[in-house]
Amino acid sequence: MTTKTTCWCGNTILLNYSPDYALCDKCNSLVRKIWPDEEPARVSAPDHFGRIPADLKEDELRARLQKDMSTFIPRALGALLKFCLPPASVFELGSAHGGFVAVLRAAGYNATGFEAGASLAEFALKTFDVQSLGGAFESQKIEKGSLDALVALNSLERMENPAETMRLALELLKPGGILLLQTPCFESEKTFEELLLAEHPILPNFDEPQRMRFFSTQSLEKFFHELGWNVSSEAPMTFGDYNMFAVVSQGEVGILSQEESEKTLETSLSGLLTLALVNARATADEMQFHAEGRQKTIHEQTAGLENLRNIIQAQGAEVEMLRKVAQERLELIQKLDEALKNATRK
Numbered sequence: 001m002t003t004k005t006t007c008w009c010g011n012t013i014l015l016n017y018s019p020d021y022a023l024c025d026k027c028n029s030l031v032r033k034i035w036p037d038e039e040p041a042r043v044s045a046p047d048h049f050g051r052i053p054a055d056l057k058e059d060e061l062r063a064r065l066q067k068d069m070s071t072f073i074p075r076a077l078g079a080l081l082k083f084c085l086p087p088a089s090v091f092e093l094g095s096a097h098g099g100f101v102a103v104l105r106a107a108g109y110n111a112t113g114f115e116a117g118a119s120l121a122e123f124a125l126k127t128f129d130v131q132s133l134g135g136a137f138e139s140q141k142i143e144k145g146s147l148d149a150l151v152a153l154n155s156l157e158r159m160e161n162p163a164e165t166m167r168l169a170l171e172l173l174k175p176g177g178i179l180l181l182q183t184p185c186f187e188s189e190k191t192f193e194e195l196l197l198a199e200h201p202i203l204p205n206f207d208e209p210q211r212m213r214f215f216s217t218q219s220l221e222k223f224f225h226e227l228g229w230n231v232s233s234e235a236p237m238t239f240g241d242y243n244m245f246a247v248v249s250q251g252e253v254g255i256l257s258q259e260e261s262e263k264t265l266e267t268s269l270s271g272l273l274t275l276a277l278v279n280a281r282a283t284a285d286e287m288q289f290h291a292e293g294r295q296k297t298i299h300e301q302t303a304g305l306e307n308l309r310n311i312i313q314a315q316g317a318e319v320e321m322l323r324k325v326a327q328e329r330l331e332l333i334q335k336l337d338e339a340l341k342n343a344t345r346k
């Protein structure tokens, strides 16, 4: 185990944030305090790159693949279709079980993946006939300036040296190429105690030792700005409530219409099937979004009713108290009246 005290931005004076993470207040990133031992010369390493731990058993990996196929893979494809259509060349950084590369190919993209975990790469080959590039990232064989898009889903935060890996990866893009990125969003204005109190959904991510850092929206922008790239503010958020989703480019990025992607995919059966998968996920996400909105309204209304009930109860208690006081006064008046009558009779 190695103690890590340097942020990606070079700052070595980090503040304590949580039991496992230190805060860099120069760029608003978190850095894991202790890192697994690593071959220091490598830009990327098996346990530090992919979104899935390399030591998962095959049945666990298959279960994960099934979940990914109905959740984040159609979401990621839906996002990619907004910026770049088949037969564009796409390269996934950290391709894990190969499911996303396989779906990209079914959609008609010329897709390849990089996966440093040997057992994951073997699984991708066996299951999807997807040959993943592996080993050290700096020695992979893709020609510079040859790709239309890079995709990095849940992998930036696992890179040991993200600036160097991203610099090398971005060199592979053609002019006008984009990087599609998803990574958990660290809300730097919140303390760890506030996250605990709110049972924030990002918290389970803090228990994964492979998550070496967490970027905030500010640090993500700074990170790519220093590499000479921009994070597009046009990027739609499609990955749930604690992730951020970004499109990284050097110029303006145009958003393609749904009709354009449908026209491209509906020319083959595999294209139509991937389109159906993307649309089914989008519909389910929309329904869930509305259901959550309604649930929130019901919670608010229930809280309002409860509040009203408390007010009525409090007012009832006050009325009861006033009634008692009035009763006591009445009794006192009656006693005084009787005493006065007695005194008059005497």
Ligand SMILES: [Zn+2]
Residues within 6 Å of the ligand: 007, 008, 009, 010, 011, 024, 025, 026, 027, 028, 029
């Ligand atoms: Zn920093």
